Amino acid sequence: VNFEGYRRPDGKAGTRNYVLVIPSVGCSQGVARDIAQGLREVVYLPNILGCGQVGEDRMLVKKTLVGFGTHPNVFSVLVVGNGCEQLSPQEIQQAIVPSGKRVEVIVIQDAGGSRKTTSLGRRIVKEMREGARRLNRDPVPLNELILGTECGGSDYTSGLASNPAVGAACDLLVSEGGTVILSETPELIGAEHLLAKRARTPEIAKQVLEAVAWWEQKAMAAGENIRMANPSPGNIAGGITTLEEKSLGCIYKAGTGPLEEVIPYASYPTKKGLVYMDTPAHDIEQLTGMLAGGVQIVLFTTGRGTPLGSPIAPVVKITGNRDTYLKMRDNMDIDVSRILEGKEKVNSAGKRIFEEVISVASGKVTKAEKQGQRDFCIFNMNINI
Amino acid sequence: MGRSTQAIVINEKDNVATALKPFHTGTKVSVDVQGRVEKIKLLSDIPLGHKFALKDIGQGDAVMKYGEPIGYSTGKITRGEHVHVHNVGSQPRGDLR
Numbered sequence: 231v232n233f234e235g236y237r238r239p240d241g242k243a244g245t246r247n248y249v250l251v252i253p254s255v256g257c258s259q260g261v262a263r264d265i266a267q268g269l270r271e272v273v274y275l276p277n278i279l280g281c282g283q284v285g286e287d288r289m290l291v292k293k294t295l296v297g298f299g300t301h302p303n304v305f306s307v308l309v310v311g312n313g314c315e316q317l318s319p320q321e322i323q324q325a326i327v328p329s330g331k332r333v334e335v336i337v338i339q340d341a342g343g344s345r346k347t348t349s350l351g352r353r354i355v356k357e358m359r360e361g362a363r364r365l366n367r368d369p370v371p372l373n374e375l376i377l378g379t380e381c382g383g384s385d386y387t388s389g390l391a392s393n394p395a396v397g398a399a400c401d402l403l404v405s406e407g408g409t410v411i412l413s414e415t416p417e418l419i420g421a422e423h424l425l426a427k428r429a430r431t432p433e434i435a436k437q438v439l440e441a442v443a444w445w446e447q448k449a450m451a452a453g454e455n456i457r458m459a460n461p462s463p464g465n466i467a468g469g470i471t472t473l474e475e476k477s478l479g480c481i482y483k484a485g486t487g488p489l490e491e492v493i494p495y496a497s498y499p500t501k502k503g504l505v506y507m508d509t510p511a512h513d514i515e516q517l518t519g520m521l522a523g524g525v526q527i528v529l530f531t532t533g534r535g536t537p538l539g540s541p542i543a544p545v546v547k548i549t550g551n552r553d554t555y556l557k558m559r560d561n562m563d564i565d566v567s568r569i570l571e572g573k574e575k576v577n578s579a580g581k582r583i584f585e586e587v588i589s590v591a592s593g594k595v596t597k598a599e600k601q602g603q604r605d606f607c608i609f610n611m612n613i614n615i
Numbered sequence: 616m617g618r619s620t621q622a623i624v625i626n627e628k629d630n631v632a633t634a635l636k637p638f639h640t641g642t643k644v645s646v647d648v649q650g651r652v653e654k655i656k657l658l659s660d661i662p663l664g665h666k667f668a669l670k671d672i673g674q675g676d677a678v679m680k681y682g683e684p685i686g687y688s689t690g691k692i693t694r695g696e697h698v699h700v701h702n703v704g705s706q707p708r709g710d711l712r
Binding site for chain 1 (some may be wrong): 625647662682684685686698700701
């Protein structure tokens with residue numbers, strides 16, 4: 231089975247074809263926004279970091295920005311620097327060059343202020359866009375697709391309908407040789423041993439447990455015992471009995487396959503099948519990390535509804551809550567509430583979602599894209615100096 | 616009202632169903648278990664979103680949902696009984712010790 235995608239010089243394939251404007255530092259974010267303003271197929275990252283991060287955080291910022299620049303959904307890149315930042319635009323440019331795509335740098339302090347930089351930048355991205363428009367979609371095997379899973383604004387329908395249905399869709403993609411990313415480690419707590427049991431090797435199982443322990447200790451140091459605070463009294467009143475049950479509802483959305491690999495934030499998977507990325511549960515930081523790791527399409531389950539979207543990839547919203555679907559039609563893509571009415575089987579809803587994945591990967595526009603929802607936030611482990 | 620709209624079983628290995636509406640003690644609920652409809656008489660009131668046993672569960676046996684153990688029975692649970700914090704214990708930590 232194929233989807234229709236854009237082939238890149240490095241051999242990867244994208245589901246979208248954007249010209250991307252990356253502010254290497256928060257100070258150039260406004261100019262980056264103005265450069266992309268009103269130009270279809272040109273997007274910018276609302277990045278506020280790039281100065282003041284130290285050690286592993288500086289590394290994460292660079293890795294994430296470079297991950298977006300090299301992403302297969304991006305045709306070419308303009309990096310906008312201010313001129314005195316710690317993470318220089320040239321450093322980002324050099325790391326994107328090996329992908330084979332065109333990447334240019336402009337610097338506000340050199341170009342002579344916001345207006346001059348903006349008009350220079352707009353000339354460059356319009357020229358890049360001409361190139362992008364000449365590129366056509368080609369058939370790409372589904373085994374080149376990396377699909378990210380995410381949940382947010384969950385309610386009782388999430389664990390019963392949308393997560394199992396997305397899980398069934400993920401199993402179909404894995405059976406086609408594709409890759410599925412599961413993440414948000416804090417929401418794994420309580421069911422980590424059940425995911426670890428599905429690990430391909432004991433080493434991978436150990437990495438799952440270590441990832442959970444890291445987050446648990448980090449939260450503990452901040453005064454929050456995640457394990458003891460869950461399930462909450464509200465969860466229990468709603469019928470959730472144990473922490474395993476709560477976390478399983480979350481894990482289930484990535485399907486039932488063996489776990490092939492555990493990767494750090496913003497890293498590319500090296501295996502196909504089910505892969506775990508160690509990210510926060512913060513929706514936008516998680517989304518950003520998965521995209522920097524090459525995810526070309528995201529399935530997002532929600533009960534209460536959320537408008538979340540990404541600058542460079544389609545995010546498909548799936549809800550099992552009929553009221554939410556009707557109330558938030560301009561945000562919700564797929565309604566699986568019929569599972570709860572006994573009128574649709576989980577597997578047939580999964581098949582429907584799987585087919586939607588192929589359509590959206592091939593160009594069908596999602597609600598979040600229609601709304602121009604372009605969320606971006608890089609995960610920080612420590613303080614900004 | 617469709618016969619299978621009353622409760623949902625997520626995985627074939629599950630020994631509990633989740634109520635899709637609130638039920639009173641004594642109600643006979645139809646549940647679709649692997650394509651076979653079973654009538655289960657409820658032995659307790661079951662609020663919306665809460666679980667009841669599809670079969671007898673012995674003390675210490677795994678309570679299965681999503682095809683995975685979500686906890687262990689702390690006493691004998693009878694088919695049709697409410698399955699919740701009063702008769703299920705958590706054993707979330709299979710690691711780190």
